[in-house]
Amino acid sequence: MRIVKIIVLVLLVAFVGIQFIPAERNQSDTEPSTDFMLVNNVPEKIQKKLQVSCYDCHSNNTQYPWYNKIQPAAWFLEDHIKEGKAELNFNEWDSLSSRRKASKLRSIIKQIESGEMPLDSYTLIHTDATFSEAEAAEMINFITQLKDSL
Amino acid sequence: MKNLKMSIAAVLLLAVSFTNAQEKEKMNHDHGDMKMDHSKMTNMKSDAKAEAILSDYFNLKDALVGDDTKKAAQEGSKLVASLKAFDASSYSKENQEELADIIEDATEHAEHISESAIDHQREHFKTLSKDITDLVAITGTKSTLYEQFCPMYDKGSAWLSTSKEVKNPYYGSRMLKCGKVQKTIQ
Numbered sequence: 001m002r003i004v005k006i007i008v009l010v011l012l013v014a015f016v017g018i019q020f021i022p023a024e025r026n027q028s029d030t031e032p033s034t035d036f037m038l039v040n041n042v043p044e045k046i047q048k049k050l051q052v053s054c055y056d057c058h059s060n061n062t063q064y065p066w067y068n069k070i071q072p073a074a075w076f077l078e079d080h081i082k083e084g085k086a087e088l089n090f091n092e093w094d095s096l097s098s099r100r101k102a103s104k105l106r107s108i109i110k111q112i113e114s115g116e117m118p119l120d121s122y123t124l125i126h127t128d129a130t131f132s133e134a135e136a137a138e139m140i141n142f143i144t145q146l147k148d149s150l
Numbered sequence: 151m152k153n154l155k156m157s158i159a160a161v162l163l164l165a166v167s168f169t170n171a172q173e174k175e176k177m178n179h180d181h182g183d184m185k186m187d188h189s190k191m192t193n194m195k196s197d198a199k200a201e202a203i204l205s206d207y208f209n210l211k212d213a214l215v216g217d218d219t220k221k222a223a224q225e226g227s228k229l230v231a232s233l234k235a236f237d238a239s240s241y242s243k244e245n246q247e248e249l250a251d252i253i254e255d256a257t258e259h260a261e262h263i264s265e266s267a268i269d270h271q272r273e274h275f276k277t278l279s280k281d282i283t284d285l286v287a288i289t290g291t292k293s294t295l296y297e298q299f300c301p302m303y304d305k306g307s308a309w310l311s312t313s314k315e316v317k318n319p320y321y322g323s324r325m326l327k328c329g330k331v332q333k334t335i336q
Contacts, residue, residue: 097251099284103258103277110273 015071023074026081028060034094035059046142050090053118053129057084059091065125080119098150105147109140197240200289202232207282208312210263214275214319215326219268226263226271233257245288252288256281272303272320279309286310286335294336300329308332 031038037047056062057080067073088104096104111117112131123130131139210225233256238249259278263271283297299308303320311317316329 099251099255099281103255106273106277 018071021071023068023071023078025064026060026062026078026085028091032060032091034092036090036093039094040146043142046139049131049135049139052126053131055090056126057081057122058088059085060089061091080122102147102150105143105150109143109147112136112139112143197289199232199236200285201291203229203236203285204282204291204293204295204310206232207278207310210260210275211309211311211319214268214272215317215322217268217322219271222268222271223264223266226260226265229260230257230264233260241288249285249288252281252285256285275309275319276304276307279307282310283308283335291335294334296331297333297335298329299332302328310335 033039036042036050042050062077062081064077068077088107093101108117113136115131118126118129118131206225206229210222210229213222213225233253236249236253238246238253241249256278259274259281262274263278266274286295293312296311296314297308298311298316299306300318300320302325303318307320309319314331316327316331318326318328321328
């Protein structure tokens, strides 16, 4: 019984302790001129969907949920955002060459098609980020057009 | 009189060989794009690093033909390494930019291939094949390559092979013979 008490105490101290370690926040005020929405003619509906479903991890600005204030959730998020931005950052879209754009658009189509993106761990809380069948078809249609026009 | 005939013949011969040479030169120029420069001409046959990339690409293709995900992943990693080792400094400035772009894109696809399941590997192989085809257009290669095309996979997909015989990397054993040679690259 004693040992359980000690373990719980240690965990509690550790939990409180890690709250003092700050997580890097993905936030920026400037809207870069290379942004996907600015350089492409994106219909409003598609813009909204991209913003809600993709931009949290694939741009320089994250709309943080409340639990981002709590470690280790914040670390988990930080990691995902870092990885997401490395793969694709919509804010820096126009700095890519046509070849790179085509590759990225291809990936977007495939990952929405397969349901790989948005991540399950993301849609679990951001339920509005999920793609309905119609929304997926619409998005894929738009991205395909964009890819063909490159 | 005999002398005159001989000199006419000689002049004719000279003229013929001259136009011939010009034509050959033109053919050489037509080979890649028109803006070929000298550094590229010398590289046409001797870029060992480009050959290394090609060799890894063909091993990867063969793994996909054989439906071997694990081997394809390994070959993908090797390709990442040979792409990284590529040195574009001997090419013209314009080509250097193009090559850097191709290498960056191809590296991303090779990385994905090294860590994905076979369906995914094949998707990435499609774009990778486009990158490698564009690379060869600049670097050239010692061997004769065949660009092959399967109209069924993803609205039509191409790949490169060292053999004329079609073995489809997108379908493997499911449809090994689907496709045809659409271009010979030498």
